[in-house]
Amino acid sequence: MRDTRRTARPAEQAAKAGLSLSRFYELFRQATGTTPARYMRRRRFERAAEMLRTTDLSVKEIANHTGSFDFSHFVRDFEKLYGKSPRAYRRAARNARAASDV
16 A cells, blocks of 8 residues: 655655756646646545545544545545545445445
8 A cells, every 4th residue: 555645845856857846847737737736635635535445444544644634624625526525435435336246
C-alpha cells in the first residue's frame, strides 16, 4: 500500500528535474491540466476511495494514511468530490460488488 502522506514539494521536484520553479509549474500544468497541489490532492482522494473499496480500515485510518489529519475536512472534501460521505461511498461500493457477485 503506497503511503501518500509525504510527497516532494514542487521546489524539490523542480530541482530534481533541473528546472526553475516557474518552468516546472508551466510544464506540470501543460502535462496535467492542473497545479501540483491540486493534482496531489486529487490523487490522495483517489487513493482514499480505492482504500474504502478494498480495505476494512476505518475511515479515520484511511484519512490519516492519505495525509488528511483533520477528519472533518477529509469527510467534507471527500463528499464534495464523490457526492457522498466516505461511509456512504464504501457502502455503495460494497453493495455494487455484492450485486455483481450474484
